[in-house]
Amino acid sequence: xxxALLFGLLVSLQWRTQQERSELTVRYNAPxxxxxxxxxxEQDQLKADLAQLRAELDDIQRGAATQSTASRDLQAQIEExxxxxxxxxxxxxxxxxxxxxxRSPSVTQANVDKSICHNTDLTDIVNTAWRGGAQAIAxxxxxxxxxxxxxxxxxxxxxxxxxxxxxxxxxxxxPQDKLLGAFDDPNExxxxxxxxxxxxxxxxxxxxxxxxVPAYRGAMNIRYGTPx
Amino acid sequence: MRTNxxxxxxxxxxxxxxxxxxxxxxAQDVYSRSLxxxxxxxxxxxxxxxxxxxxxxxxxxxxLRLRTExxxxxxASGKGSxxxxxxxxxxxxxxxxxxxxxxxxxNVRVDGSFDDKALSDLVNELRNAGxxxxxxxxxxxxxxxxxxxxxxxxxxxxASAIRGPWNVSAVGATEVMYVAMTRTGGIIGQFExxxxxxxxSVTKESGLALPSLANPPRG
Numbered sequence: 001x002x003x004a005l006l007f008g009l010l011v012s013l014q015w016r017t018q019q020e021r022s023e024l025t026v027r028y029n030a031p032x033x034x035x036x037x038x039x040x041x042e043q044d045q046l047k048a049d050l051a052q053l054r055a056e057l058d059d060i061q062r063g064a065a066t067q068s069t070a071s072r073d074l075q076a077q078i079e080e081x082x083x084x085x086x087x088x089x090x091x092x093x094x095x096x097x098x099x100x101x102x103r104s105p106s107v108t109q110a111n112v113d114k115s116i117c118h119n120t121d122l123t124d125i126v127n128t129a130w131r132g133g134a135q136a137i138a139x140x141x142x143x144x145x146x147x148x149x150x151x152x153x154x155x156x157x158x159x160x161x162x163x164x165x166x167x168x169x170x171x172x173x174x175p176q177d178k179l180l181g182a183f184d185d186p187n188e189x190x191x192x193x194x195x196x197x198x199x200x201x202x203x204x205x206x207x208x209x210x211x212x213v214p215a216y217r218g219a220m221n222i223r224y225g226t227p228x
Numbered sequence: 229m230r231t232n233x234x235x236x237x238x239x240x241x242x243x244x245x246x247x248x249x250x251x252x253x254x255a256q257d258v259y260s261r262s263l264x265x266x267x268x269x270x271x272x273x274x275x276x277x278x279x280x281x282x283x284x285x286x287x288x289x290x291x292l293r294l295r296t297e298x299x300x301x302x303x304a305s306g307k308g309s310x311x312x313x314x315x316x317x318x319x320x321x322x323x324x325x326x327x328x329x330x331x332x333x334x335n336v337r338v339d340g341s342f343d344d345k346a347l348s349d350l351v352n353e354l355r356n357a358g359x360x361x362x363x364x365x366x367x368x369x370x371x372x373x374x375x376x377x378x379x380x381x382x383x384x385x386x387a388s389a390i391r392g393p394w395n396v397s398a399v400g401a402t403e404v405m406y407v408a409m410t411r412t413g414g415i416i417g418q419f420e421x422x423x424x425x426x427x428x429s430v431t432k433e434s435g436l437a438l439p440s441l442a443n444p445p446r447g
Contacts, residue, residue, distance in 0.1 A: 028268045032268055032272060033266075035271075036271055036275050036278060037263070043278060043282050046286060046289065050289055053296060054292065057295060057296045057299060057316075060296065061312065061316070063303060064299070065313075067306075068310075071313060074314065074317060078313060078316050078320060081317070081323075084326070084371070084444065085324040101261070123352050124348070127348050130372045131374040135445075135447055145323075146323060146369075146370060147360070148355060149352050151356045153266075153273045153274045153277065154267060154274070155266065156263060156266060156270070158277060161278065163263070163274070163278075165262075219281075219284040219287070220323050221284045221287070221288060221358065222319050222360050223360070223401070224332055224333065224401060225330070225400070226322075226331055227321055227322060228330050
């Protein structure tokens with residue numbers, strides 16, 4: 001019986017694998033994959049360098065701010081704006097949303113689109129969170145700021161230019177009751193909730209205390225806009 | 229005879245079970261998210277995106293190194309660092325939408341049926357293309373802005389009602405944003421397929437002026 005079982009496994013695996021290979025094995029994938037991985041590693045390092053430089057400049061500024069009242073006032077304004085813009089870490093109570101592709105055996109090619117999470121699901125969740133009074137949001141540790149985008153290429157999602165895959169953890173700091181009320185509102189996130197109920201999309205909302213949201217680590221890149 | 233028949237059926241069942249096990253495992257993995265499974269076309273787009281982001285980071289690091297050095301020298305010579313502080317303040321005011329902003333960019337005019345989700349997607353797309361400041365019908369979009377829709381089909385930005393036609397203005401690199409919006413298969417093309425009776429037009433603008441955030445959030 002055991003040889004027959006193994007034979008069945010082998011035949012099935014071989015058949016499935018050949019089906020996939022014909023679609024997926026492409027001459028140029030390996031070098032492109034290497035390039036993408038290298039660029040992502042490079043980006044992680046660049047973000048770390050930028051964070052260190054920001055901290056360094058901040059230290060110098062703080063030291064210099066003790067020299068005059070004008071400097072102190074400016075420094076206070078800068079610190080208030082840095083916090084408002086998401087350039088500082090934030091801690092507090094809030095809610096955590098978990099979003100994940102359906103892991104059910106009933107997922108088939110026919111309903112796969114409804115069973116997986118899309119970048120628009122994340123933008124909808126972020127929109128609902130701001131509406132619910134969120135003060136700080138991060139998706140898989142990427143802080144959401146005024147320049148943030150959640151972008152999708154193929155099946156890969158990029159947040160602030162960082163490559164990500166499910167499961168997504170959206171950490172939201174803000175008034176818990178108001179946030180939970182927003183996420184419980186039947187008019188909000190109707191599509192996500194329906195896909196959770198029908199196709200097994202992973203979507204959970206949980207109240208959580210003592211959360212931490214990291215500072216934004218990306219570039220501000222203000223090159224074309226000048227204050228009026 | 230009975231023994232042979234039993235062995236035959238046991239073998240058939242075992243084969244069937246083997247196929248079932250693999251099918252079950254594969255079903256759970258029907259949509260794998262591995263980067264290895266992306267097409268060359270998707271990988272190329274991802275690479276272009278990553279390279280663009282990394283260039284932005286490198287530019288900012290270069291600029292910040294110079295400024296840090298100058299600030300350090302100024303502080304050491306007792307000159308203080310008012311110039312650097314003013315520069316930082318100006319940059320942050322734009323980034324946090326706390327000041328009115330002027331500059332080049334694009335305007336996307338939407339005339340007809342539209343909704344809050346699509347507006348949110350459009351702003352997301354503009355940000356991905358490097359928009360530094362965005363406003364909808366003269367209402368500035370801030371770091372914590374949200375979009376909604378009223379029963380009368382008017383849209384809202386942070387609870388401010390805005391009626392169509394909607395003008396979504398973005399300050400930033402004009403050409404980059406224009407191409408991002410109008411490219412084949414881009415967001416405007418998708419909108420045109422979904423909102424068939426709505427007209428969308430994208431124009432390059434040399435002198436946009438966007439207001440500051442009306443009610444900056446506290447806390």
